[in-house]
Amino acid sequence: MAILYAAEAEEAAQWTDSLRALDQSLDIRFWPDWGDPATVDFVIVGGRSPGDLSIFPKLKAIQSTWAGVNHLLRSAGLPAGVPIARMVDRGLTGSMTEFVVYQVLDDWRRGPELRAAQKEARWLETLPRRAQDCRVGILGLGTLGIDIAIKLSALGFAVRGWSRSPKEAGSAITSFAGASALPDFLKDLDILVCLLPLTPETENILDARRFAHLPQGAVLVNVGRGAQLNEPDLIAALDSGRIRRAILDVFREEPLPESHPFWRHPHVTLTPHVAAITRAGTGADDILENYRRAMSGQPLLNQVDVTKGY
Template sequence: MSIILASTDFWEDMDVWSNSLRMAMPEMDINVYPDEGDINKVEYAVVWKHPKGILKKYPNLKAILSLGAGVDHIISDPDLPKGLPIIRLVDKKLTHEMCLHALHWVLHFHSDQYLYRIQQFNHEWNQKSSIQSEDRTIGIMGLGNIGKSIGDLLVNLDFKVIGWGARKKEALGLIDYSFGKDKLSSFLSRADILINVLPKTQNTANLLSKKELECLPKGSFIINIGRGGIIDESDLLILLDNNHIAAAALDVFTEEPLPENNSLWSHPSVYITPHIAGQSNPKSAAKTIAENIHNIQKGKLPYPIYSNENGY
């Protein structure tokens, strides 16, 4: 049996990934596409933005595993084999990186660093009164593994944390959670800093347009590390221009790479990073992927399996 490793992203070092997988699963043959070996022996595909159509080539494929937290790069394949489990990557190192990225921007906005940067360019010395963390409300959209971890981190730093999602959740500790679209407006109205960690699904596409964004308090901030296409970028620019939203840190976009002529690039209140908030750690992720493959071989369920019904 063998594993096929495939990616079209040039930043992904396939040698590092293949070596990490070989260390985690020395009993398996690891092939990197297009060097497939015997296609009849391929039982697992480990992919990130794989060349569309290749997965149907392997007649004995048992499962498809993502090299990252998202799977939209998999389910968008029009020739995706039917009936195979698709396993998302939930890895502690990836979650840790997402937490650090979110914390960086929360502290940046909370401590007025965005204003002091502008003042520096203008040679201005103007001290702002500080706001205590317990007086700052952080709203998190998407309370899965990553969102919950971000929330717990911020709670431990004495921020007030509220959460919103599509479904009821239990055991969220000190995070004040609400769910359902009927509760979205009231949730947004309380969020001084909004962090989006939602996956993109049919239900979340363009979820935050002008009407919803206007529910945020005037002078609020947005941090988007979930998926592009959830926040309407044109409407976001309108609310940034009229200062309803003070600033936004964006890591994901409707179209990636972000086109050179997109107005977000040059907006003075927008901070852009190229989808790097939660980069997978090959050594750590390989162990997680190996554990899931070993579970499948033992007849156990891998975790987490993508749900077509839920969209994540």
């Protein structure tokens, strides 16, 4: 029984070191030196589409080290019927919550304005805005979204959440579900945070039609997927003032090309897909558990519903 790591060597090293620290008996191989394809039972993939996985006739499971698996589901050579698990890492959840809570607090406490005033040696006295006066909407109430909603609510923010199907995130968080509820969810938001998985239904969900439901001067934080954002519509919304500021961590093309207008737009803050990165030290436990489950025919942790895309 062998595990094949089908990703870049640098990324593979940190994961395999963590896995071997948990179980030194593991037979771990690397793409493309897998030996006999019939001896590979379990494949680990990273953030890029792997090669043809259908060549492994006895493959029992595929484990992604990323929370999103849209790149994997769209790749050629994905064997039918082989269960896929995505990464829901404790470290990743904490990192994403820290990033989003920081961005919300920084904007609401006028961080960009204060930093700009400092550059101009201008003493800018502002009255701090209260958290309870800020309406934050979380688009996507999965594991990450619920944790962020709870943390922001604990700080006093007025939090609401939207998901495809009804979710319970606590009595302090107003929940919306289904496409018909999106306009009411977006209405009056000060800050919109997108955490959705990428599916055919969520591609381009952040577009002019949805922006029109937001109040003038709303802030967008996108930490979901780059393809969920209609980029020309966002630039138009920023230029018109419909969106006051956009904080973007994910993009359709990564790395973002130097010529892209987001780099130079005065109302865009961008980070290079670093809001939350799965850490081998905390994620290896779940990979090893899924390997053992796959070998014994049990359902995987965080198994993907391929009909939903997550």
